[in-house]
Amino acid sequence: MFTEAIEAILRDHVTPEAIRAIEKGGAPSLVWNALEEAGFLALLTPESAGGAGLSLPAIAPVFTALGRYAMPVPFAQSIAARALLRDTDGAVPAGMTTLAGTCRRHQDGALEASHVPFGMRCDHVLANVDGELVLLDAGAAERTACGVHGSASGMLSWRPAAVPASLAANGEAVLLFSAAIHAAAIAGAMDRVFGMTLQYCNDRSQFGKSIGKFQAVQHQLSVMAQHVAAAGIASELAFSGEGIVPGGLATAIAKARTSMAVPLVASTAHALHGAIGVTAEYDLQLYTRRLHEWRMADGSEAFWNRMVGNAVLTQQHTTIADFARTAPYDAAA
Template sequence: MFTEAIEAILRDRATSEAVRAIENGGSAASIWNAVEEAGFLELLTPESAGGAGLPLSSIEPIFTAFGRYAVPVPLAQSIAARALLRDSGVTAPAGMTTLAGSCLRRADGSLKAPQVPFGMICDNVLANVDGALLLLDATQAEREPDGVHGSSCGTLRWRSGAVPVALGSNGAEVLLFSAAIHAAAIAGAMDRVFAMTLQYCNDRSQFGKSIGKFQAVQHQLSVMAEHVASAGMASALAFSGTGAVPERLATAIGKARTSMAVPLIAATAHALHGAIGVTAEYDLQLYTRRMHEWRIADGSEIFWNGVVGSAVLAQEHGTIVDFARTAPHCVAA
């Protein structure tokens, strides 16, 4: 029910024209206000606090939809921030809140948050600082863009006087939630890219028939379909836990698998589209650019495969098959 309602808003507000306008410096208020006014930022907030109280498994299709529409505002991050603030006693601030999974504290007390998603347009940042949870005012930060073309990703720096006291010791959960969100976003974007590629191959004719009927093209589409399906399952796994925050090992598997598929999906989609696929006017690049950025966000597959590998080595008994079968319920090292 919630997924369909949000997708209706996204179809109307998050059009490719609207996304391009925001990338070019336009206002993101139309998309943000529509979702906020509908109350959808409180989907993970407990019912006792006026929210929907959805479990993680129910929020995953919504986060995937945000990737499928290349949503250029931190909707998923703002929803997650409310879940992460659950024990702090602090009400979620007004405006757009994003997540910073890894911050650096300097000797002088200042903070640096590299590659913060939506860091250039957000109002607040919920950050992990050495395991502590901090809510930072983004308007007091020095901002520097560091994302791909058209991205609002940025590195933010706060002077020591602008750094508040910690709200709790659950800062590490910020990284997990942010990584799981990016896994879902990748899965959604891949789904859109595959649909565009399949449609193009059916429409584009060469030598008197659609290129989708050539065996070589069909093979490439089949490989794409396998990876897109795997990415969807990996995203669902990341949100399969019963707690308020994605579990570490499930998140590691989900982020590693989705990130791993990005180069192949993006390269194959552009190869099958040919020259039109690299033009600014064509929508494909709206998704492949983001896929590449989300691949490295919160750690690429290299980092998260290391987490999974540590968990494998930590198990005392059983085979790799046993580990794969029970992995969602294991505790990573």
């Protein structure tokens, strides 16, 4: 129900034209206000506190839908931030809040966070600082854009005087939630990219028939479809737990698998589209650029595969198949 309602808003407000306008410096308020005024920021807030009280499995399709539309504002991160702040004494801030899974503290007490999603556009940053949960004012930060075309990510740094006290000791939850959100976003964007590619191959004719009927093209589409399907299943795994934070092992598997699929899916999509696929006027690049950005966010597959590998070596399972079948769910429970 919530996913359909949100997608209806996304279809109207998060169009390719709106994304391009925001990338060029336009105000994101139209997109943000449409979702905020509908009350969707409180999807993970308990019903007793006026929210929808959704579980992690129920919120997963929402996060995937946001990726499918290449959401240009930190809406998913703001929903997660409210969930992480609800058991602390910190007030839920108004405006756009993003997540910084890793924030480095200097010897003088200053903080620095690199590659913060929507760091150039957000109002607040909920950060993991040495395992502590810290809510930072983005307006008090020195912001440096990442330099990638159209990206809102950036490096943010705060002077010691602008760093507040920590709110709780669950800072690691920020990294897990942020990685899980990016896994879902990758799955959603991949689904959109595959749909565009399949449609193009069916519509584009060569030698009297659509190129989608050529065996070589069908082979590439089938491989692409396998990775898209696997990414979708993996992203759902990250949100399979019963708690309010995605499980560590399940998130590691999800982020590793979705990130691993990005280079193949993006390159195949551009190859099958041919010359038109690399033009700025064509919408494909709006999604493939974000796939590459989200692949690196919170660590690429190399980072998360290391975590999965350590779990395989330390946990007692008869076979690797038993590990894959049971360990992620045991850890999420």
